[in-house]
Amino acid sequence: MSNIPAELKYTKSHEWIRVEADGSLTIGITDHAQEALGDIVFLELPEAERDVDAGEAVAVIESVKAASDIYAPVAGTVLAHNEAAIDAPESVNSDAYAAWLFKLRPADGADLGALLDAAGYQSEIADA
Amino acid sequence: MSKHTPLHAAHLAAGARMVDFAGWDMPVNYGSQIEEHHVVRRAAGMFDVSHMLALDLEGADARRYLRGLLANDVAKLAVPGKALYSCMLNPSGGVIDDLIVYYFADDRYRIVVNAGTADKDVAWMRDRIARTGANVTLEARRDLAMIAVQGPEARQRTWQALPGAEGASAGLKPFQAASFEDILIARTGYTGEDGFELTIPAARAEAVWNALAAAGVAPCGLGARDTLRLEAGMNLYGQDMDDDTSPLDAGLAWTVDFSDEARQFVGREPLETNGARRRLLGLVLDGKGVLRAHMKVETEHGEGETTSGTFSPSLEKAIAIARLPLAVAPGETVQVDIRGRKVPATTVKPPFVRNGKALV
Numbered sequence: 001m002s003n004i005p006a007e008l009k010y011t012k013s014h015e016w017i018r019v020e021a022d023g024s025l026t027i028g029i030t031d032h033a034q035e036a037l038g039d040i041v042f043l044e045l046p047e048a049e050r051d052v053d054a055g056e057a058v059a060v061i062e063s064v065k066a067a068s069d070i071y072a073p074v075a076g077t078v079l080a081h082n083e084a085a086i087d088a089p090e091s092v093n094s095d096a097y098a099a100w101l102f103k104l105r106p107a108d109g110a111d112l113g114a115l116l117d118a119a120g121y122q123s124e125i126a127d128a
Numbered sequence: 129m130s131k132h133t134p135l136h137a138a139h140l141a142a143g144a145r146m147v148d149f150a151g152w153d154m155p156v157n158y159g160s161q162i163e164e165h166h167v168v169r170r171a172a173g174m175f176d177v178s179h180m181l182a183l184d185l186e187g188a189d190a191r192r193y194l195r196g197l198l199a200n201d202v203a204k205l206a207v208p209g210k211a212l213y214s215c216m217l218n219p220s221g222g223v224i225d226d227l228i229v230y231y232f233a234d235d236r237y238r239i240v241v242n243a244g245t246a247d248k249d250v251a252w253m254r255d256r257i258a259r260t261g262a263n264v265t266l267e268a269r270r271d272l273a274m275i276a277v278q279g280p281e282a283r284q285r286t287w288q289a290l291p292g293a294e295g296a297s298a299g300l301k302p303f304q305a306a307s308f309e310d311i312l313i314a315r316t317g318y319t320g321e322d323g324f325e326l327t328i329p330a331a332r333a334e335a336v337w338n339a340l341a342a343a344g345v346a347p348c349g350l351g352a353r354d355t356l357r358l359e360a361g362m363n364l365y366g367q368d369m370d371d372d373t374s375p376l377d378a379g380l381a382w383t384v385d386f387s388d389e390a391r392q393f394v395g396r397e398p399l400e401t402n403g404a405r406r407r408l409l410g411l412v413l414d415g416k417g418v419l420r421a422h423m424k425v426e427t428e429h430g431e432g433e434t435t436s437g438t439f440s441p442s443l444e445k446a447i448a449i450a451r452l453p454l455a456v457a458p459g460e461t462v463q464v465d466i467r468g469r470k471v472p473a474t475t476v477k478p479p480f481v482r483n484g485k486a487l488v
Contacts, residue, residue: 038145038351039162040462041439042418042446062418062465064161064355064439093160 150244187264217395243398272335282323320360361478379408
C-alpha cells in the first residue's frame with residue numbers, strides 16, 4: 001500500500017507537489033513511483049533559473065532498471081535542485097516525500113487547479 | 129496467459145515483484161535488487177531459472193548430430209557430467225541461441241536453452257534431426273524445475289539444505305555435473321561466482337527452495353541476475369547477440385571450435401569467410417549517468433553501440449557491453465551518447481567483476 005500524504009498535490013505522471021507558504025512549489029516523486037522504479041542510482045536535476053513549460057521533461061531519474069523522465073507539473077522557473085538527493089539517490093527510495101528533487105516558482109497564471117489531490121491520485125494509481 | 133514455473137507460488141508468498149519475461153511471470157526482485165546483487169557477491173543467493181528449457185537428446189547419432197548442430201565441439205566432452213557452453217548458429221552464422229550441453233554418454237546429452245528462444249530452438253533442432261536423418265530423440269523436459277544457487281557460500285549452504293549432497297558434488301569442477309537422488313547438481317552459473325545449478329523434478333522444487341532459504345540462501349530476482357551477469361561479462365541472448373550477430377562479433381570466438389577441419393557445423397562457412405568484423409568490449413563510464421543498451425559510442429576508429437548497460441552495484445559505476453570497431457583496444461577513452469549528452473567512458477576487457485573482486 002502506497003503512502004500518499006493528504007497535504008500534497010499530485011500529477012498523473014507520479015510527481016508530488018507541495019505548495020509552500022511563499023507560493024513556490026517543491027516537487028518530488030511519489031512513494032508509488034519510487035517503488036515501481038526500484039533502486040534509484042542517479043538523478044539529473046534542472047539548474048536554477050531555468051524556465052520550464054507545464055509537462056516539460058525537466059529531470060531524469062535512473063534506477064538500476066531504467067531511466068525515467070520527471071515532468072514540470074506547471075510552467076515556471078526553477079529555483080533550486082536538491083544537491084543532497086544527487087549525492088544520495090537512494091534517499092528517494094527510503095523517503096520519497098523527504099527527498100525533494102527541485103523547487104519551482106510558478107509562472108503568472110500557472111494553473112494549479114489541474115493538479116490531483118491525494119484521493120484523486122489514489123484512484124489514479126488504483127486504476128493503473 | 130503468462131506461464132508459471134513450479135516456484136511461482138513461493139515467489140508470491142515471499143512478496144516478490146513479478147514481471148513478464150518471455151511470456152513467464154517471473155520475480156524481478158523481492159525488495160531491493162541491489163541488496164540481492166550484493167548477497168550473491170558476498171554470501172549466497174538463489175534464482176528460479178525454471179523458465180529455461182531442459183531438453184534430453186538420446187540416440188546412437190547424438191554425438192554426431194550435436195557436432196553438426198553446435199559451434200563448439202562436444203567431442204571435448206569425455207567425462208560423464210561434463211558441460212560445454214556453445215552457440216547454435218543459423219546457416220548465415222547468426223546466433224539462434226546460446227546454450228549449455230551436458231554429456232552423460234555418447235548417446236545421451238542434456239541441453240539447456242533460453243526461455244525466450246525455446247520454441248524456436250526446438251523447431252530448429254527437430255528440423256535438423258529430420259534433415260540429417262539422425263537417429264536421435266529430443267524430449268522437452270517441462271517436468272523439471274531449475275534453481276541457480278550462486279555466491280561464495282553457495283555450495284556450503286546447498287550441502288546444508290540437501291543432506292548427503294556434499295558427497296555427490298564436492299568433487300565437481302566448474303562446468304561439471306553429478307546426480308544426487310533425483311536432482312542434477314551442476315557447478316555452473318551466470319553470475320561470475322561459484323555455485324550450483326540444480327535441476328529438480330517440479331514436484332520437489334518448492335521443498336528444495338524452502339530448504340535452501342532455511343539454510344540462509346536469499347531469493348534473488350531477474351534484476352540482480354542481469355547486473356551480476358553483466359559485471360561477469362556474460363552475454364545475454366537477444367541483447368548482446370541474436371540471429372543477425374556472428375559469435376565472432378559478440379566476444380564469443382572462444383566458444384567456436386574450428387580445430388577439426390572436417391567438422392561442418394551449421395554456420396561455419398560464413399564465419400570463416402567473414403572472420404571477426406566487430407569487437408565486443410566493456411565500457412566503464414567516467415562521467416555521470418547510467419549506461420543502457422543501444423547507446424551510440426564514438427571512438428577514434430569509428431562508431432559502435434552498447435548492447436547491454438546498467439549501474440554496477442559492485443563498482444558503483446555505470447558499465448556496459450559494447451560492440452565496437454575491431455581496432456578499438458582496452459584502455460581507450462570513448463564518448464557515449466546518453467540522451468544527447470556526450471559522456472566519456474573507458475574501454476575494458478570484460479569481465480568487470482569475478483568471484484567478488486573488481487577487475488577493472
